[in-house]
Amino acid sequence: MRYDSITEVIGNTPLVRIDPAVHGLRRIDLYAKLEMLNPFGSVKDRAAWNMARPGLPGAVRRGETVVELSSGNTAKALALIAGMHGLPFKSVTNRMRIPEIKDLLLLLGAEIEELPGQTECLDPTLTEDPLTLFHRELTRPGSAHLHTDQYFNDRNTEAHATGTGPEIVADLDGRAPDWFIACIGTAGSSTGVARVLRAHDPDVRVVGLVGRKADFIPGIRTVDEVHEVGLFDPDTYDTIEAVGTDEAIDGMLTLARRCGILAGPTGGAAYYGAVRHLRAAEEELTGRATAVFIVCDRGESYLSYVRRHRPELFNRPPVKNSVATLTPAEVQSAAAVDTAAAQRWIAEQQPLVIDLRSPFAYAALHIEGSINIVDELFDELLRGGLPFGKQQPVLLACPVGEQSARYAALLTRMGHPDARSLAGGIIAWRDAGAPLVRE
Numbered sequence: 001m002r003y004d005s006i007t008e009v010i011g012n013t014p015l016v017r018i019d020p021a022v023h024g025l026r027r028i029d030l031y032a033k034l035e036m037l038n039p040f041g042s043v044k045d046r047a048a049w050n051m052a053r054p055g056l057p058g059a060v061r062r063g064e065t066v067v068e069l070s071s072g073n074t075a076k077a078l079a080l081i082a083g084m085h086g087l088p089f090k091s092v093t094n095r096m097r098i099p100e101i102k103d104l105l106l107l108l109g110a111e112i113e114e115l116p117g118q119t120e121c122l123d124p125t126l127t128e129d130p131l132t133l134f135h136r137e138l139t140r141p142g143s144a145h146l147h148t149d150q151y152f153n154d155r156n157t158e159a160h161a162t163g164t165g166p167e168i169v170a171d172l173d174g175r176a177p178d179w180f181i182a183c184i185g186t187a188g189s190s191t192g193v194a195r196v197l198r199a200h201d202p203d204v205r206v207v208g209l210v211g212r213k214a215d216f217i218p219g220i221r222t223v224d225e226v227h228e229v230g231l232f233d234p235d236t237y238d239t240i241e242a243v244g245t246d247e248a249i250d251g252m253l254t255l256a257r258r259c260g261i262l263a264g265p266t267g268g269a270a271y272y273g274a275v276r277h278l279r280a281a282e283e284e285l286t287g288r289a290t291a292v293f294i295v296c297d298r299g300e301s302y303l304s305y306v307r308r309h310r311p312e313l314f315n316r317p318p319v320k321n322s323v324a325t326l327t328p329a330e331v332q333s334a335a336a337v338d339t340a341a342a343q344r345w346i347a348e349q350q351p352l353v354i355d356l357r358s359p360f361a362y363a364a365l366h367i368e369g370s371i372n373i374v375d376e377l378f379d380e381l382l383r384g385g386l387p388f389g390k391q392q393p394v395l396l397a398c399p400v401g402e403q404s405a406r407y408a409a410l411l412t413r414m415g416h417p418d419a420r421s422l423a424g425g426i427i428a429w430r431d432a433g434a435p436l437v438r439e
Helices: 044-062 073-084 099-107 130-139 154-171 188-200 245-259 265-282 300-309 328-332 339-349 359-364 375-383 402-413 425-431
Strands: 015-017 028-034 065-068 089-093 111-114 145-147 179-183 205-211 239-243 289-295 352-355 394-397 419-422
Touching: 015 154, 028 154, 028 265, 044 073, 044 145, 044 154, 044 188, 065 073, 073 089, 073 099, 099 111, 099 300, 154 188, 179 188, 179 265, 188 205, 205 265, 239 265, 245 265, 245 300, 265 289, 265 300, 328 402, 339 394, 339 419, 339 425, 375 402, 394 402, 394 425, 402 419, 419 425
Parallel strands: 028 289, 065 089, 065 145, 089 111, 179 205, 179 289, 205 239, 352 394, 394 419
Antiparallel strands: 015 028
C-alpha cells in the first residue's frame, strides 16, 4: 500500500485473538487491539494528530510552538508531527520519569521544561500550582502557542470515537464485544471507544484500570489522580479496578513471551487486569462472550523501568533492600503520624525529615528543614544498607503518604528503630494549614 504521508498510516490497527492456552478463559474470546502498531508507536498517535491537525496551518503561518503537558507518548507523537510541519515542540511536565522517553524527545529536537508542580500530574484544583498556572496561560485567547491540551480537548476522545471504536466493531463482524477493558490515562481512548461500543450494544461492560496508589505505571493514573482529568467521566465505567507495578510487568512478560506481542507496561496492565476481571465474571456465563483490551505501546522504551523493579529478569541478583520486596502486611504495619503529631515530634525530637517527591515539587513547597531525596534515589541508597545512623529518628514524606509508608516499612525491616511516615503526605500537611516553605 502506498501513502502520501505518514499520518495516513495512523489507525486501522490489528485486533489479535489471544490464545486461550495463555489466558485460560474457557468461555471468553479475548482480543488485543494493537495500538502499538501506529506509526509513532502508540495509541496516542490518534489523539495527537486529531488534536493538532486543525491548528497546524495557522501555526505554520505564525511560526508557533506546539506545546503539550506530557512526558510520554503524546509528547513523542506531537514532536514528530510538529517536526513534519517545520514547527518546534515543547513538552512541559513535572517530572520525566522514563529516561528512554526523555532521550528520544531530545533526539527529536523537543524542548523539555520541567516545572515545580506539586503533583506528578496536572491538577486543576491546585489553582496556584505552577503546572496549573502554565496550563491557564496556554489556554487564554491570544496565546502564541498551538496547545493541544490533551487533558481537556474533546478531539482526544473524538479520535477514538471515530477511529478505534468503529474499528473494533468492524473487526468483530459488526458486533460490540461483551467487555471492553482499558487503562485510564487522559481517559480519551476509554471514553471514546466506550461511547461507540455502547451505541452498538448498551449492555457492553467497560472496565477502567488505574494504578495502585503507591505504584507508578507509565501512562496510567492512580485511583487518586484519575479524578483530576477533565475528560474523565466515572459514568463511562461499570467498574474501576487497580493494578500494581508487578502485575503490569507480569502481563507485559506474558504478552511478549507467550503471544509475541512486545507490549509496554500499560498493555501489560491491561492484559493482567482483563484476565483477572474476566476470570471472576466467567463463572456467571452460560454461553460464549468476547472481550477487548488495548495494547497502548511497545516495551522497548521501558527497559530501565522494568530493570529497576525486576532486576532478576536481566540476570541481575534480586534486590534485598527495596520497597518492591515488601509484603502488604509490612506496609500496613508501618508507623505513621498525622500532621499535628508530626509537628510535635519535629519540635521535640528533631527527626530527619526526608521528602521523597521530585526536586521540582520540593522546590515549590516543602517542610522547613527537610531534605529532598527523590524516591528512586532513596531506593538506590537503601540497597547498600541504612544511609544514616539508627539513633536518628526519620520522618518520611511524599505527596499523599502511600510511598512514604512503604519506605517506613522498609527501614523498619532493615532494623531502624524509629522510622515513620507522614500520614496523608504533603497534601494533608498543606490542607491542615501547617507551614510550608519555598526553596
